Amino acid sequence: MSVLTSPPRPRPRRANGPGAEPGPRRRGLWRALALRAGAIVALVAIWQAVAMAGIWPPVFVPEPVAVWDQFLRTTVEGVSGYTLQEHLLTSLRRILLGCLYGVTGGIALGLLIGMVPTLRALLGPLVTFVRTLPPLAYLSLLVIWFGIDEEPKIWLLLLAALPPVAVATADAVRGVHEDYLNAARSLGARRHELPLRVVLPSALPEIITGVRVAVGVAYTTVVAAETVNGVPGIGGMVRDAQRYNQTDVVVLGIIVIGLSGLLIDFLLQTLDRRLVPWRGRT
Known part of the structure; x- marks a missing residue:
């Protein structure tokens, strides 16, 4: 008998x-x-075609191969007395310090402006005033105050990074729903615990967006910051190359700034996904 x-x-x-x-x-x-x-x-390909067409001389539009050769040369022999790696690392260190101070101060200032109406009335216009100023407007003043060493560069990057973070933090804090605060109070949270335990986590998505904007502003400001005694530094390297019509070095500096900026923004987006996994899901 078979079993089916x-x-x-x-x-x-x-x-x-x-x-x-x-x-x-x-x-x-x-x-x-x-x-x-x-x-x-x-x-x-378009860049190569324009360079080969000879519409402009190589001093205006160098070929991609020339920029690549300059990249290989500067990584070994250097330019303006330093290698490309040293220029880039120095600029990144300045950006890191300036953004660290600016983001920390911006978050603290934004919390105060967002939670204390009196401080909002006093400090809000000042933050907006500084945010609307181009960096070159106060670079000369910073040089007079702090000299031509590292201090004016760090202060310039700090002032460039602080206002966007402060504005984003203040708006995010003012947007925190009152029910969150009432729920925390009903569970026994004290008044001084609300900013760090309730307000800051609720405002974190907008704060991180402000940090991304601030880092981008600081990175675009580094070239202006390094126009004064900026060697080593990418901005100083580009400035020296411009003086001697080394267009391939200028283009190389622009590409390095752009690629490193993309990498930094990618890292910030990764941090955003780690710290705010609920973004877009609630």
């Missing part, structure tokens, strides 16, 4: 691991990377 048995069911493929089918998210990631790579290749 049903055929074995196929095992479903796992979402991850060997044999997994690529999900929509992974396909979208590869598609985005392919589009970005294609855009870069197209841009370099």
Whole structure:
């Protein structure tokens, strides 16, 4: 007597691991990377075509190969007395210090402005005034006050980074729902505990956005900060190259600034996803 048995069911493929089918998210990631790579290749091809057409002399539009050769040369032999790595690391150190001071001060100032109406009336216009000023407007004053060493550069980057963070923090704090504060009070939270335990976590998504804006502003300001005794530094390297019509070095400096800025923004986005995983889901 034979026993009827049903055929074995196929095992479903796992979402991850060997044999997994690529999900929509992974396909979208590869598609985005392919589009970005294609855009870069197209841009370099257009650049090469314009340079080969001879519309402008090489001193105005150098070929990509010339910029690449200058990259290899500056990483080994250096330019303006320092290698490209030393210029970049010095600029990044200045940006790190300036943004660290600016972001810390901006968060503290934003909390005060957002939570204390009197301070909002007193300090709000001052923060807006500083935020609307271009960095070169007060660079000369900082040089008079602090000399031509590192202090005016750090102060300039601090003043560039602080206002965006302060404004973003103040607006985020004012947008915290009153129910959160009432719930914390009903659970026994004291008044001095509310800013750090309730207000700051609720305002964190907007604060991180302000930090991203502040870092971008500080990075665009570093070239202005390094126009005064900025060697070593990317801005100082570009300034010296401009004086001697070394366009390939100028273009190299612009590319290095842009790529390092993209890397910094990527790290900030990664930090945003780690600290604020609920963004866009609530």
